Amino acid sequence: MTTGDDLRRFDRRLIECRRCPRLVAWREQVAREKRAAFRDWDYWGRPVPGFGDPAARMLILGLAPAAHGGNRTGRVFTGDRSGDWLFASLWRTGFANQPTSVSRDDGLALADCYITAPVKCAPPANKPLPEERDNCASWLEEELGLLPRIRVVVALGSFAWDTALRHLGPVRPKPRFTHAAETALPHGRTLLGSYHVSQQNTQTGKLTQAMLDAVFLRARELLKEGQ
Numbered sequence: 001m002t003t004g005d006d007l008r009r010f011d012r013r014l015i016e017c018r019r020c021p022r023l024v025a026w027r028e029q030v031a032r033e034k035r036a037a038f039r040d041w042d043y044w045g046r047p048v049p050g051f052g053d054p055a056a057r058m059l060i061l062g063l064a065p066a067a068h069g070g071n072r073t074g075r076v077f078t079g080d081r082s083g084d085w086l087f088a089s090l091w092r093t094g095f096a097n098q099p100t101s102v103s104r105d106d107g108l109a110l111a112d113c114y115i116t117a118p119v120k121c122a123p124p125a126n127k128p129l130p131e132e133r134d135n136c137a138s139w140l141e142e143e144l145g146l147l148p149r150i151r152v153v154v155a156l157g158s159f160a161w162d163t164a165l166r167h168l169g170p171v172r173p174k175p176r177f178t179h180a181a182e183t184a185l186p187h188g189r190t191l192l193g194s195y196h197v198s199q200q201n202t203q204t205g206k207l208t209q210a211m212l213d214a215v216f217l218r219a220r221e222l223l224k225e226g227q
Contacts, residue, residue: 011049023121044074050116061160064119071122093216157196
């Protein structure tokens, strides 16, 4: 069984990665220049590891760290409005011990849940290139291998949905991504889809709190069925 030490050893290697020159340059530029509101922060400016319960049965896949979120705090989905939405929902549905996440030492703990991103470095305009996704694929593959108890995968957005099918499939014909989409994966796993918790989606009402909660409540139902 994977332990926290196994994941910490993985994280130590991951944060030294410099495979993608464009991403390295961008994450470090953002860390130097900073946003005015965070000028007193010592930005992380490196690849951002996953976070959560090593024995988790639910995996959440995002896209990539935000320039002034995970790239600043060093923890995925931490320190930006997307994270505010995500962790509040996880708290309401019983997967987190508190509804907020502002820094790596804020006391947040996840239960039966692990969060990671297919691309580990913040990309310009939140849009990684296909070759950057491919460069990161071996990191994600290794990370998934350290999470053998995963039974439900929640994909936040179409990028994560396609990534999950690529790494945890195959599923034929390829299922289409929509919010609340559900499809069976090999080895008794289930893939659930949700619109990404981006500000574009949450501020326009494309994704509501109730819609997001419903996805995690469905995940909980699936985990209960699989006990």
